[in-house]
Ligand SMILES: [Fe+2]
């Protein structure tokens with residue numbers, strides 16, 4: 415778990431998950447230390463203790479007022495149950511679909527702790543009003559991204575991710591340091607893995623939706639699975655516009671997985 419300051423008030427927490435046959439994927443969550451401290455996602459379950467240490471370095475969990483859950487996937491709700499206890503003043507901000515998915519699992523969000531939003535909803539967190547948006551790439555129908563107008567930051571959930579050959583690349587402090595010949599295929603791979611339905615979408619409509627998502631021209635885009643984007647949004651739009659017509663990812667089967675593990679085994 416690495417804690418990286420992004421701005422004076424926003425910190426990124428990153429775990430790197432090695433995914434066989436795909437690569438090293440960053441899993442990011444965020445803390446905004448504004449007037450009403452707000453978490454955006456809560457990391458992965460195996461690193462809950464590390465997340466707890468890094469978080470407490472910055473804030474007393476009991477001071478957290480909002481926990482934004484972009485969607486119910488396991489890599490976004492790792493510490494949620496623990497935080498519901500340790501952050502008793504925190505309200506969970508999420509979509510109806512995410513709330514519903516969580517409610518049929520072992521870690522439901524208590525209704526009295528939830529505040530439901532949908533695309534276009536706004537949330538007053540004291541010194542700014544977050545706006546919920548549906549990102550143009552997602553792997554879960556409950557997904558919402560959130561725009562922070564005070565910092566001009568877009569928290570983009572699973573949109574714009576990329577798995578890398580090395581953990582070091584996944585931990586880059588600025589995605590601009592990763593060359594195009596490494597980043598572009600990794601972003602297309604992630605897009606195909608995580609949003610395979612994109613291959614059924616007409617390219618110009620997909621591009622329109624990408625541009626709609628970025629119409630506020632955020633200074634930074636902070637995704638769940640990519641190093642921070644500091645400006646240069648066009649680089650990412652240019653790459654992802656090609657996603658619908660790129661080669662679809664074919665998932666590993668048992669034989670491919672065993673071949674991968676054998677190749678990785680110490681000689
Ligand atoms: Fe997801």
Ligand SMILES: [Fe+2]
Nearest residue numbers: 487489572638
């Ligand atoms: Fe994710």
